C-alpha cells in the first residue's frame with residue numbers, strides 16, 4: 001500500500017520535468033530570441049545551469065521516489081543494520097570531527113563543491129563585460145557609442161538625445177579634447193538633471209533608438225522612485241536609482257525599425273528577414289521595479305534602425321519637427 | 336545540571352495551587368501554552384494571507400474581470416474592476432503577512448516554544464515571563480497590521496521589501512503623512528513600519544530565551560551532540576535572529592523617521608520631483624535601505640527554513656525507522672548555511688546599482704551556499720535508503736519537503752548567477768523560487784510538524800486518512816500553481832504586475848495563469864480538510880498516549896499533553912535520539928533508555 005506514495009511523487013515530479021521539456025517548444029513559453037551581442041553568452045550560461053541543475057533534479061528526485069518505493073515499510077520487515085563508518089588514514093583524521101563520516105559523504109561534498117565553483121567562476125567574465133563600469137564604452141575609435149540620457153519617472157521613460165550634429169562629432173574618429181569633454185559633459189548630472197543641457201538636445205518619450213551593430217550608452221537616472229530599465233530581448237536590466245546616474249550599454253545585433261512610407265512614421269516590430277511586421281520584433285523597455293500604481297504599464301520601446309543613415313534620418317526628422325526648442329528646455333538652459 | 340534540578344523542585348511547588356483560567360490559558364508563562372497561542376494566531380493569519388493570495392491570483396488570471404463584490408467590500412473601484420493600487424496592496428500585504436506573521440512566528444514562536452524545553456528535558460524556558468512578553472508583543476503588531484488595511488489612502492502597497500523612495504517619501508514635516516509617491520504609501524506604510532518593529536522586538540525576546548534555554552537548561556546527559564536536529568536548527572536560527580534583527584530594527588526606525596519627522600536618510604541630496612510635489616534637498620541614499628533590509632532579510636529567509644529542516648530531519652528519521660544519516664554533517668551544514676547567510680545579502684541587489692564588482696563576491700558566496708543545502712538533501716535521501724518507511728501524514732509532508740526543497744535550491748543557482756539574474760531578476764522565476772522554499776518547503780514542513788506533534792500538544796491524534804487526503808491534494812495543486820511560475824519567468828513575465836496584457840512578452844501568458852489560478856483555488860479549498868481535521872481531532876480525535884510514533888526524543892517520555900513542568904521525573908539522557916530499527920527484537924531505543932551492552936547505540940564516538 002505504502003508503495004503507491006512513490007507513484008504520486010513520481011508522477012508529480014515527471015509532470016514538472018515534462019513542463020520544462022515542452023516549454024522551449026511553445027513559442028511564447030521560453031526565452032525570447034536574444035538580440036544583443038552579449039545575449040548569446042547570457043543564454044549559454046543559462047543553459048549550462050539548466051543542464052547541470054536538470055541533471056541533479058532528475059538524480060535526486062529519482063532516488064527519492066525509488067527509495068520511497070523500495071523501502072516502503074511492511075510489517076515484519078527485518079530492520080537493516082547501519083553501515084559502519086569508513087576506516088583508514090584520511091578518515092582517521094576526519095573522524096576527529098565527524099565520527100560518523102562515510103566515504104559517500106566525502107564524495108557528495110567534494111563533487112558538488114567543484115561543480116558549484118565551476119558555475120560561479122564561469123559567470124564572472126560575462127558579468128563584468130556587461131556591467132563593470134570601468135569597461136563602459138568610451139569615445140574614440142570605431143567602438144564609440146552613441147549616447148542618450150534616460151530619465152525615468154512615474155510612469156514613463158523620458159529620453160534625451162544630443163543633436164545630430166553633436167552626435168556626428170562624437171562619432172568622427174578624429175576626436176579632439178573638446179569633443180571628448182563634450183561627450184563627457186553630456187553624462188554629467190546634477191541629481192537627475194543634466195548639468196550642461198544644450199538647447200538643441202532632442203527629447204523623445206518612451207523610445208530609445210540606435211542602429212544595428214551600434215553600441216548605445218544609456219545614462220540612466222530617475223527623478224522620483226526606483227525604476228528598472230529592463231529590455232528582456234537585449235538581456236539588459238538595470239535599476240534606476242534616485243540620486244545616481246548609472247551607465248547601461250548594449251549592442252543590438254538585429255534591426256526592427258523601418259520608415260513606413262504609408263503611415264509616414266518610423267515603425268518597430270518589423271522583421272527584415274521576412275520583410276513583414278512581426279510582434280517578435282517588438283523589443284520593450286518594461287519597467288521591472290515596483291514604482292507605484294502605473295508600474296505595469298510603464299513600457300517603452302527599443303527602435304533599432306537598419307543602419308547609421310536611417311538612424312540619422314530619424315534623428316534629424318525629430319529635430320526638425322521639434323525646432324525651435326520647446327519652452328521647458330529653454331527654461332532648463334537658462335538656469 | 337543543578338539549575339534544572341532546581342527548576343524541577345519549583346515545578347512540584349507549582350502543582351500545589353491551581354492556576355486561574357486567565358493565568359493558565361491567556362497570560363500564561365508555560366512554554367507549551369505560549370507555543371499553542373502562537374500556533375493559533377499564526378494559523379489565523381495564514382487564512383488571511385491565503386485569502387489575499389487568492390485575490391492576487393484572481394486578478395492575474397482575469398485582469399479585466401469585473402468584481403463588484405470587491406468594490407462593495409473595499410470601496411475601491413474602477414468601473415467594477417480591481418484598481419492597480421489595490422492589487423499592489425494585495426501582494427504587499429500577502430507577503431508581509433505570510434513572512435512576518437505566519438512563517439517566522441510559526442516556526443520560531445509556535446514550534447520553538449513548544450519543542451525546545453520538551454526536547455531538551457527542561458521544565459520550561461529559562462525566562463518564562465520574557466517568553467510570555469514575546470507573545471504579547473505580537474499583539475500590537477497584529478493590531479497595527481490589521482489597522483493598516485483601513486488606513487487613509489489604503490494599506491501599504493510598496494511590496495514586502497518597502498524600497499525607498501517609493502515607500503519612504505513623505506511630505507515635509509507638518510504637512511501630514513500622505514505620501515507624494517503613492518497614495519497608499521502614506522499612513523498605511525507608517526502602520527507597516529511600526530507593526531514590524533513590534534514583531535522584531537518579539538522575535539528578539541524569543542531568540543534570547545531560546546539561546547539561553549538550550550545552553551543552560553538541558554537535562555543531565557543531554558550533551559550538545561545528543562540534541563535532536565530540531566533543537567540544533569532552532570538554536571542556530573535563534574543565534575541568526577539575534578544577530579540580524581538589530582539591523583532590521585535600525586532600518587525600520589530610519590524609515591519611520593523619514594516618514595514621521597521628515598528626516599532624509601533615504602532621500603538623495605538633490606531631492607525628488609513627483610508629479611504633484613517636489614521634495615526639498617535630502618542627504619541620504621536610497622540604496623542604504625536595501626543593504627540594511629537584506630542584511631536582515633536574507634538571514635531571515637533561513638530563519639524561515641532552518642527550523643523546518645530540523646523538524647523534517649527528525650520526522651524522517653522517526654518514520655524511516657532509521658538513524659539520521661550524517662548527523663554531524665547535518666549540524667555543520669546548518670551552521671554553514673547560517674554563517675554564509677550573513678555574507679550573501681547582496682544577491683538581492685545585483686541589478687540595483689550596487690557596484691557590479693561587489694556583486695561578483697556576493698555571487699560566489701551565494702552559489703556556495705547551495706553546497707550545504709545539497710549535503711542536507713543527500714543526507715535525507717540516505718536516511719530513507721534502506722529504511723522501513725512508515726507513510727504517515729507527517730512523513731508524507733516531510734518527504735514532500737525534501738522533494739520541493741530540491742526544486743527551490745536548484746532555482747536559487749540560476750538567480751545567484753549574476754548574468755542569468757539580469758534576465759530573471761524581478762520576474763516570476765523569483766516568485767517561483769521563493770514559493771518553492773517558503774510554501775512548498777517551509778509550510779509543508781510546518782504541516783509535517785503539526786501532524787507529528789499534535790498528539791503531544793493536545794493528547795489526541797489527527798485523523799490519518801484525512802491527513803493523507805489533505806497531503807495528496809496539497810501536493811498536486813501546489814505544484815500546479817507554483818511550477819509554471821518558472822516558465823512564466825523564463826518567458827519574461829515581470830513580478831508585481833496587476834495587468835499582464837500590456838507587454839508583448841506577457842500577454843500570451845494569460846491562459847497559463849488561468850490554469851494556475853484554478854490550482855490556487857483548489858489548493859485553498861483543500862485546506863478546509865485540514866481545518867476540519869484539526870478541530871475535529873482536537874475534541875474527538877483518538878487518544879494518543881505518550882508515544883504514538885515510537886519516537887526516541889524526550890518529549891515523548893512526558894505525558895500527552897505534558898502538565899505544567901513537563902516531566903514527572905527529570906529525564907536522564909543516555910544516548911542520541913536516532914537509535915531506530917537496528918536492534919533485532921528492539922525496534923528503537925529512547926534517549927532515556929539506559930546503556931545496554933547487547934544493543935549498542937548507532938552513534939559513533
Ligand code: HEM
Pocket residue numbers: 496636637639640682683701702704705708743744745747748750751752756759760761765768769772773777
Ligand atoms: C540554495 C540556496 C539558495 C540560493 C542560492 C538562493 C538564491 C537567491 C537569490 C540569488 C535571490 C535573488 C533573486 C533576485 O531577486 O534576482 C533569491 C531570492 C529569494 N530567496 Fe533564495 N536562495 C536560496 C535559498 C532560499 C531559501 C532556503 C529561502 C527561504 C526559505 C529563500 C528565499 C528567498 C526569497 C523569499 C527571495 C525573494 C526575495 C524578494 O525579492 O522578494 N531562498 N534567492
Ligand SMILES: [Cu+2]
Pocket residue numbers: 226227228287288289290291292294295296298
Ligand atoms: Cu516600475
Ligand SMILES: [Cu+2]
Pocket residue numbers: 632633636679680682683
Ligand atoms: Cu537571499
